[in-house]
Amino acid sequence: MAKIKAVAVDMDGTFLNDQKNYDRDFFKQLLQKMHAQDGHFIVASGNQYARLQDDFKEFYTEIDFVAKNGANLLAKGKEMLVQTIDQKTIQDIIAFQEGIKDSHLTVNGVKSAYMLVYEDPKFLESIFYYCPAHTLLASFNDLPADRFIKINLAVPQELTEQTMANLRKNFGAKVHVTSSGFGDIDIIKRGVNKAQGLELILKQWGLTGDDLAAFGDGGNDIEMLKFAKYSYAMDNATPEVKAVARFKAPSNNDSGVLKALEKLLSK
Secondary structure: OOOOOEEEEOOEOOOEOOOOOOOHHHHHHHHHHHHHOOOEEEEEOOOOHHHHHHHOOOOHHHOEEEEHHHOEEEEOOEEEEEOOOOHHHHHHHHHHHOOOOOOEEEEEEOOOEEEEOOOOHHHHHHHHHHOOOEEEEOOHHHOOOOOEEEEEEEOOHHHHHHHHHHHHHHHOOOEEEEEEEOOEEEEEEOOOOHHHHHHHHHHOOOOOHHHEEEEEOOHHHHHHHHHOOEEEEEOOOOHHHHHHOOEEEOOHHHOHHHHHHHHHHHO
């Protein structure tokens, strides 16, 4: 790899197509080529590590993960760092969510994701995909012992911006609030984001953002794209993401990351 030594990819809307899949044979060829050039592949996602591990079940010991938007870092399948939200803040945000009509809340720990047993079945079905390790509770007062790293708050899409503003006003000293699209709001420890997680991962190899190519499509990718010298917005990315990225890749449904990476590796 002539100019870059590491590649970071978001998953949904970026690396994965709309069928939640990717060309595994193509990726295997490129990963082997990256390793031959002393390069590193990093998955930077808001998703649970169990979901990401399943997505890369043939490869997870060969790559690194910035899971839960940077709150859970793993190197070659081994835990590197966990960045938690304190218990009081979690309970305060749970109480805040109870005042938002038609909203849904998931508390994410390292062991499991936790949601309420009486939640909307359609919501639970969608969350179960993203959080294969999950536990249903009668009440969030019953949260078991775990290390809590992220809260996901799903609200009607038209309420996203106002809800995020209220969260920042009330809890901004404790947490970082960002959107992952379609009314989904990610809440993690203040100071934690994909860029911060990537910086920590890269340090183990003596690398910086100047050595990194990053690919994204949504609001929780913006810090990462600003951090990477070689930043790519997917063709299907939001206007905000396209405004901060230096380059454009084909859409997620056209193997955009893999096609752009193939060109990078051939330079």
